[in-house]
Amino acid sequence: MALSRVCWARAALWGSAVPPGLYVVRRLQFVRSGLTWGAPRLFHLPCRSSKLHLSPKADVKSLISYVVTKTKVINGKYHRFLGRHFPRFYVLYTIFMKGLQMLWADGKKARRIKTNMWKHNIKFHQLPYREMEHLRQFRRDVTKCLFLGILSIPPFANYLVFLLMYLFPRQLLIRHFWTPKQQIDFLDIYHALRKQSHPEILCYLEKVVPLISDAGLQWHMTELCTKMQRGTHPAVHDILALRECFANHPLGMDQLRALQMKALCRAMLLTPYLPSVLLRHRLKTHTTVIHQLDKALAKLGVGQLTAQEVKSKLSCPSCYTTWSCFPSTTLGQGAEWT
DSSP states (O other), X not given: XXXXXXXXXXXXXXXXXXXXXXXXXXXXXXXXXXXXXXXXXXXGSTTOOOOOOOOHHHHXXXXXXXXXXXXXXXXXXXXXXXXXXXXXXHXXXXXXXXXXXXXXXXXXXXXXXXXXXXXXXXXXXXXXXXXXXXXXXXXXXXHHHHHHHHHTOSTTHHHHHHHHHHHOHHXXXXXXXXXXXXXXXXXXXXXXXXXXXXXXXXHHHHHTGGGOOOHHHHHHHHHHHHHHHTTOOOOHHHHHTTHHHHHSTTTSGGGOOHHHHHHHHHHTTOOOOSOHHXXXXXXXXXXXXXXXXXXXXXXHOGGGSOHHHHHHHHHOTTOOOOGGGSOHHHHHHHHHHO
16 A cells, blocks of 8 residues: 555656556566566656657658659569560560650750850850750751651540551651661661762752853863762862852852752752742751851861761761761771761
8 A cells, every 4th residue: 555655656746647557567567577666667658659750851752762662673573574475565665765765865965055055145056066966966856756746636646646656667756766777777768868869969060060150160060070970079179169159150049949959858858848938948057057067076176076976977867967077087987887
């Protein structure tokens, strides 16, 4: 009885009432173990908790890391399942996912370049060669992607777009979504298309020779056409000697006929099925960008290009820089690599 009063007195001093059940348990523990019975610890009180609670921010981070880990595990299992049971589809799926990653990386790099241009008030023709080339190629890729997006707007049209992309990958897909075999085959096709337009362009050059007023320029033009028909690559000074003919009448951009502009568009793999006004505008824009790229490349120096950049420039269907700034040894080496 005296022991019970001491227990309740200590509980009153602590400011909380200890239930009789806890006293009975402590009494039994005292009898069994022979230990000295002391005051109840804090973790024995029902109002306390032995668990540590993290902050809401830490809980969110822990949840996100858990979801990411589980997603990676499920994704790995899904890839292994596709590789075992659907190997051909798995190849297409892998190329598609890698293409999306490369396109996303290109978009981030283009955004950094545009932000830098806006901050420092830099124009497109003032950019370094690699940044200029990246922006130009990314614009072409985005234009093709936007065209596919517009085709997918009508209801259930996305299924038709998927079928068209599978049947016509060269026309509808960008280079990131081509298989290695398709890249080689498509480059051969592009080269053949350009070769088909060369005789037509040479024929138009021969037809304008009588329209040149200067006799010396007429002779240079005839020699230039003869060399190209024989398969000889003209020298830089042979082309520069005819600069006046291409700047004014009869071969100036504003004096070209519709058939001549269509032949030039086919040589540059541009769409020739447009009105003459749009064809002239596209040719002017394209040749201006080529000139700006050539100036940036000459400023950088050909020796600064990596082997991969040289191979891409010699084989890329949308790269039409004039190779006057390349030494003959570099061109020969690049041809062997290709």
